[in-house]
Amino acid sequence: MARDHLHPTARKMLDLPQDERIRALQVDRWIDYPRATEALRRLRRLLETPERERMPCMVLHGPSNIGKTLIMRKFLRSNPPSFDATRGVEQRTVIAMQMPPTPDQRRFYRALLSVIGAPQGSNSTLASLEQVTCDVLRRMQPRMLIVDEVHHLLAGSHREQRASLNLLKYLANELKISIVAMGTNDAPVAFHTDAQICSRFTPFELPRWTESEDFRRLLSGFEALLPLNRASQLTQREIVQYLLAASDGLLGDVSRMLSDAAELAILDGSEAITLMHLETVAHANV
Structure with a gap:
């Protein structure tokens, strides 16, 4: 099964037992994006x-x-x-x-x-x-x-x-x-x-996220770090728009939804996040 979509660190997690792989989803992840990079630059200055x-x-x-x-x-x-x-x-x-x-x-x-x-x-x-x-x-x-x-x-x-x-x-x-x-x-x-x-x-x-290439790159970063065997294609337009609407453009909610959806994808054996997974976790947190 191809794993080229994953960062090497996430690729290693695929060999962990299922419960450990699910637990690994709950850690905070740092993903670079332009506004955060600029904030760090200003702090260093x-x-x-x-x-x-x-x-x-x-x-x-x-x-x-x-x-x-x-x-x-x-x-x-x-x-x-x-x-x-x-x-x-x-x-x-x-x-x-x-x-x-x-x-x-x-x-x-x-x-x-x-x-x-x-x-x-x-x-x-x-x-x-x-x-x-x-x-x-x-x-x-x-x-x-x-x-x-x-x-x-x-x-x-x-x-x-x-x-x-x-x-x-x-x-x-x-x-x-x-x-x-x-x-x-x-x-x-x-x-x-x-x-x-x-x-x-x-x-x-730090403004709310909107539909943009920066947001798609952010989602690609998440996809590379979530230990799933199959690529989720998170930059599809329907997934991008759903995530923005359900999260209200808040990075923390985007991260939580993707982690919860990845857990469902592991449990049901699909090994890739779909729109259905996202809808399920969004409704569960209403």
């Missing part, structure tokens, strides 16, 4: 920016489940932490955290200290949390701080939003690092409340 008074920052935004987290994780894998044995300090070029559900400065600093594994007193004041955070980060020497779920800023009052935005500006200025804010399409709205901060944070959008 920010990371390589030399220290200066006004560090450049970015707002990476798009609908939920569009693939922002996958981009962040790939970037983190490319920039892993290291240990400076001479100084006895862990160095993290890139630090990633989540914005607390409400814009509270104390909770922000506590979340950041937890991510970097620093101790914190239960009754610490905001001033002491700020001081400890800056002291620890100076020793770790990060070049970038990624703050996910930044649209949570909108859950607070105008005053709380401004305080949290000022906190981000303070960290960028004090530590001479670039800050990348990630969130839904509401994220840029939060930054527009402060003209000075808005001018520093350049927006970069």
